[in-house]
Amino acid sequence: MTRSEQNVIVGLDIGTSKIACVVAEVSPDGRIDVIGIGKHVSRGLKRGVVVNIESTVQAIRLAVEEAELMAGVDIHSVFVGIAGSHIKGQNSNGAVAIKTGEVTEEDVQRSIDVAKACAIPGDQQILHILPQEYIIDKQDGIREPIGMSGVRLESRIHMITAAVSSAQNIIKCCKRCDLDVSDMVLEQVASSEAVLSQDEKDIGVVLIDIGGGTTDMAIFIDGAITHTAVIPIGGDHLTNDLVNCLRTSAREADTLKVKHGSCMVELVPADEQIDVPGVGGRESSPMPRQVMVQYLEARTIELLEYVRSELQRSGYEELVAAGLVITGGTSLLEGMVDLAEQTFDGLPVRRGYPQGVGGLVDVVSSPIYATGVGLLLYGKNNQKTSLAAHNISDEQQGIWQKMRQWFGDTK
Template structure:
């Protein structure tokens, strides 16, 4: 048996378990399954007992299937009140040539920022090193100079939210090895090195929230969470059409289109303009026109896109492409709508790019052929789960071999820094 890694994605609508194995230099995903989740609203925990029971039920099924006990995992979820700040520090280079110990010291100084007690650090990522005023350096070891500066990006979230999540997992029988922010996990699963270089925003639109992460020049530059997601579209349809929530969910998935009856250049959906049959709360059948459905859906999509527009205009790096993940990205017409609205090329993020990128970074082969039926089901709604697994593999690999790069250094320092 090889080395096994487990990722758990706790979302507003579903919990996904994903297991991967590294054996003989090959990385394989051996298990991937989602279960209903309750206890979260808008990405925040509102009922701990319900969440514990959802985790317990799914864990039992996973263990029954795998015939093994799953004791610990990397857990990914949407953070509450997520914020990111830059922090910088400078040190004198002691022996003229930069050594590991200089880098350790400067990173440690940059991460020594005061965090209010109600917030918890969830990620610290390097942005750049500056040697004697020359910026944009990714690995300064071996360079000559007098002064070394480090710039890091520190992501914090509500401490209560993280602690409650960890406590729910622990009460359900799972030890949290590390917490991964949903948007960062989605990025791990879907972005290539090239995406991260050119300036790419990952947008995960789940049931209760929209989580974003912006990468530029190879590193994370911005994170934010907006408490609106696909369930709000369903509620709007339920209220607007006077139908039960589950009926609204059915017609949303079956007939929903995000493009309204207006033109975005040449983009206009004209298929299937027939009325749709619905069952009202009074259990009586009724009909609704496609255009009413589109208008209701569009209103929420526009709200989400307005949020993205505001975030893009508020940051100091340029966004050249957008990758959408999360179940709501599957809404028909959403990608062309987003491209028209934001004037930025967009695509749906599937997890194969992240797996290939991680394997090439770690010098592993990916076992796509073996696990083909599993890989075929890799939709954007599973990106964060797969990303949590990739994150787990990367952080363990880099920690085992600290000479392998900056990520390992930062991770090992963070380990001492975050007390989960």
């Protein structure tokens, strides 16, 4: 192998439509260069959750092998994404007395321990604890409390939990491919690292990752995540509508959607025709493109309405001045940005393309790679040293601890 594996970091996005493995080299100055990508069709997931271990393992193997070949490295450990309706997010807070009159790391940890000591259903485990702000005495909005003076420290956190069985299945699939899981990251947390700017997070923004099986949401206010949600509708539902309404195979319907799809009838000229391939040897038949787009528009409006109700339910509707950033493969549908602007009464909307990496940017700058690239950025920001399993630091020990929790092994 030509490259030093010490500086290599790998993101593995196990999606409902595709499995993407993105390999990057981290230079000493912190730059991340993508050096290899592997992608394979995914058939073992339903709405973001592994339902068939065997076919997921096969697809991971093929994606990882392709990425290894391109990058010229052996992959041993990965940052992996997790999604699905089993994910729950909630806000919590915890207050403690500041022991020495000056906030220490231990005080911060204690306040977070109090905040996370709320009831979690037995089949769920904590995936992320995302600090939002600290309040010292009556001063709120503090992001770096260590070293500050006061008598009472309160932490506000967003806590994300996931179903133990779903997390275990992801780890199992990776293990079967001889891959260690460096950390498991909620997919929209990863995507947000790749497509949102710090300004947007500070001003208030909604990230929407519309994939194949699910639409993942994350709301940022004052630089921190305050709400997360998963809506179990994605691009596959658009494809299925076309299968039923146009009477064609799923593969052909997906191709038609990607090639000629749109979610706004008004953008499509009335005289445009498409050819709909028949099934079981039947001949293909012509059809106005507008007819297909009507179905896509109706389903996309339904999806965006779900997103809107979730935003209203969150209570942050008035605080997201930077509007919406839409990413994921389905964001590529023509008219998506315009339709979202209409649905959200003029809130600014843009498509989110992954940024913040160099190297093979031409390939990974598609919204399809938002999670894959985000996993790299998350990995780099949360694990400064190499991913090689040897030489485990305290910080990494924490991660192994977390992985063991999923299997109830507390040794």
